[in-house]
Amino acid sequence: MIETIEDAVLLVDDDEDLRETLSELLDASGYAVLQAENGQIALDVLKTTPRFPCVVVLDLSMPVLDGREFLRLRASDPILRDIPVVVVSGSNQPSEPLPGIDEYLRKPVKFERLMEIINHYR
Amino acid sequence: MEFRRGWAFHAAKSRKSEPIMPRKTAYVADYLENHKQEILTRWRRAAKQESKESKRLAKLDDQELLDHIPAITDAMIAVWRGKDSSQVSADCARHGHQRRLDGYTVIDVMWELTIFRRVFLTVLRDASKGVEESVKVAGQETILDLLDLCTRCSVERFLEETEQERDEATAKATNLEVQRERFLGMLSHELRNQIQPILFALRRLHDTKPSDQQLRALQMIERQTRQQSFLIDELFDLNSIRFSKVQLRLTSVDLSDCVRHGVEANLSEMNAKALNVEMDFPEEPVYARVDRERMCQVATNLMSNAVKFTPNGGTIVWRVFEEPDAAVMSVRDTGAGIKEEDLAHIFEMFYQGEVASSPRKSGLGIGLTVVQNLVEMHGGTIEVHIDGESTGAEFVVRMPRAQKRKDPES
Numbered sequence: 001m002i003e004t005i006e007d008a009v010l011l012v013d014d015d016e017d018l019r020e021t022l023s024e025l026l027d028a029s030g031y032a033v034l035q036a037e038n039g040q041i042a043l044d045v046l047k048t049t050p051r052f053p054c055v056v057v058l059d060l061s062m063p064v065l066d067g068r069e070f071l072r073l074r075a076s077d078p079i080l081r082d083i084p085v086v087v088v089s090g091s092n093q094p095s096e097p098l099p100g101i102d103e104y105l106r107k108p109v110k111f112e113r114l115m116e117i118i119n120h121y122r
Numbered sequence: 123m124e125f126r127r128g129w130a131f132h133a134a135k136s137r138k139s140e141p142i143m144p145r146k147t148a149y150v151a152d153y154l155e156n157h158k159q160e161i162l163t164r165w166r167r168a169a170k171q172e173s174k175e176s177k178r179l180a181k182l183d184d185q186e187l188l189d190h191i192p193a194i195t196d197a198m199i200a201v202w203r204g205k206d207s208s209q210v211s212a213d214c215a216r217h218g219h220q221r222r223l224d225g226y227t228v229i230d231v232m233w234e235l236t237i238f239r240r241v242f243l244t245v246l247r248d249a250s251k252g253v254e255e256s257v258k259v260a261g262q263e264t265i266l267d268l269l270d271l272c273t274r275c276s277v278e279r280f281l282e283e284t285e286q287e288r289d290e291a292t293a294k295a296t297n298l299e300v301q302r303e304r305f306l307g308m309l310s311h312e313l314r315n316q317i318q319p320i321l322f323a324l325r326r327l328h329d330t331k332p333s334d335q336q337l338r339a340l341q342m343i344e345r346q347t348r349q350q351s352f353l354i355d356e357l358f359d360l361n362s363i364r365f366s367k368v369q370l371r372l373t374s375v376d377l378s379d380c381v382r383h384g385v386e387a388n389l390s391e392m393n394a395k396a397l398n399v400e401m402d403f404p405e406e407p408v409y410a411r412v413d414r415e416r417m418c419q420v421a422t423n424l425m426s427n428a429v430k431f432t433p434n435g436g437t438i439v440w441r442v443f444e445e446p447d448a449a450v451m452s453v454r455d456t457g458a459g460i461k462e463e464d465l466a467h468i469f470e471m472f473y474q475g476e477v478a479s480s481p482r483k484s485g486l487g488i489g490l491t492v493v494q495n496l497v498e499m500h501g502g503t504i505e506v507h508i509d510g511e512s513t514g515a516e517f518v519v520r521m522p523r524a525q526k527r528k529d530p531e532s
Contacts, residue, residue: 015315021322028329061311090314091307092362095369108317108351111325 008032008051009118012042012070013059013088022057025111031118038062039070043080052083055121057114058101060089068098075099084121088114146257151202153249154195161195162188164241172237186224190217191238198242198268202261210268214275222280231276239269303361310358317351345390359419359492370499374524375414376407377451378442384421385440391429398437408442410449411524416496423489424453424517431457431515448502448520456514460506468506469494497521 009031011019016037023033034053036042039062046052060067067087074080086103093104103117154161166187190213197209221231246265250258324344332340378401385392385399392399410417428438436456443450460468469490497504502521508514 015319017319018315018322021319021326024326025322028326088318090311090318092358107314108321111322 007122008034008053010034010036010042010045010053010056010083012036012039012056012062012067014038014062015059022111022114026118029115039065039067039073042070043073046080046083054084055102055118056083056085057118058085058087060087060091071099071101086114086117146253147202147204147261150246150249150253150261151199154199154202154245157245157249158192158195158199161241161245162192164244165191165238168237168241169234172233189220189224190214194238194272195242198265198272201264201268207268207271210271211275214272215279218276218279219283221276222283226280228277228280228284231280232273235269235273235276238272242269306357306361310354310361313354313357314351317347317354320347356488356492360488370413370416372411372413372500374409375412375417377410377417377449377521378403378408380414380417380421381425381440381442381451383418384423384425387418387422388425388429391426392438395429395432395434395436397429397432397435400437400439402439402441404443408444408449408451409524410502410521412500412502412521416500417521420493420496420519421451423493424519427489427517428453428455428457431455433457444523445520447523449523450518450520452516452518454514454516458514460508460515462508465506465508469504493519 007030009026011022011026011033012035013019013022014037019035019037023035026033034045034049036045041064042056042058043065058067058070065073067089071085074083074085081100084102085100086105087098087101088105088107088109090107092106098104102121105114105117166184169187193213194210194217197207197213200209201207218231221234226234242265243262246262250261253261321344324340324347327336327340381401381403385401425438425440432438432455438456439454441450441452441454494504497519500521502519504520505518507516507518
């Protein structure tokens, strides 16, 4: 079975400021944070990290490999598809379903609300 | 645009039995040829006399008045000499084209050709004097057909070009709309993305035990950022509603929940004005078949509207109840009410009545437009009641009912 670091979160967003501020907040709440600036790097991180995060916080619009493509590749991977994903995007929830996501939040989202959801996967 | 019933056609067919006819028609043609100047002069005079009927005609000088009329006259005379009528069609089409450029309406064109027809027939009557009756009748028929053809070709070209111009304008406008939509979508997406790190950074600063002064500054930044975020939401709503892009995810939703959400979303503004809220809900949930997020938005916008119009210390009353055919929520404020003359406009975009202050304070004025659109998108209705001015207004939203049981996905 997948070995889960109880308190790690993978943060996938191309906005460096967002990654930095949210990392600090998560860190202060007792989480270890892995960061990736696009879907490709996120996949690399997941492939090389010795242990998996308990949840992925995923942006949709990113260069190189966007959130949708990440979700598609994740869905076809028997190991990766078991990691919960919370989408945090600047767009309204699209009408076509995103495969295998657990939550859709629209930016700007309150930290408390995001924490509530992340804590759920702890 | 084929010319079938013309006299030239009859003449050609019957030439064998009545060989005399071509000579006689040639005589008429010669007469018309010799009186061409008279036709044109009479046309100009008649056109000027009757210019009251057509504003365009009155403005043209002699040369402009003539336009293709001499060419059309020549073409018609040629038909009397046995030529086919295609030249008439071509000249008339060019005439229609030119008149459109001159700024005529289609009525002007028809009116002008009516005058031309009368003048031509008058001269023709003189030309056919002494001509055998059967030839005269056949000739007149031909010329009437030709004059009809004239009008048809002119007007047809005129309308074709007008339609083409309209289609091009429509295509251009549609393209602009598409670009605008894309731009607004991109803009609101980018703006939302930028607000997120600001909020997170502010949250981070809260944890650093700021001094009172720093805390007040933080709260100010937070307030302004939230307001900005609200305006961005309005911008996005405006975009998606204009292009009917909202996709509804229908489930069974308790309207009382939506109202609670709407009230909470306006809590800080309510507290700032020391408003009271009464919530008159039944103990049992009131289920409507709606999109939860969108219904919460309806309640939030209605609450925001009520808060905006209720004076400090006033009361806002929410009610949720069932009717046989509808799940109902209503909100009554104790504001200045709505003026009779404003009532018809309150759901219009950007309408703010007299309270209009800067959008920074009160939004873009699309809240109620969004509400109405969302409600109607669900197949619901919204009504507004007033008991005269200064006793507040009541908004009543009726939505389709849902089964008692909550859908699992809601």
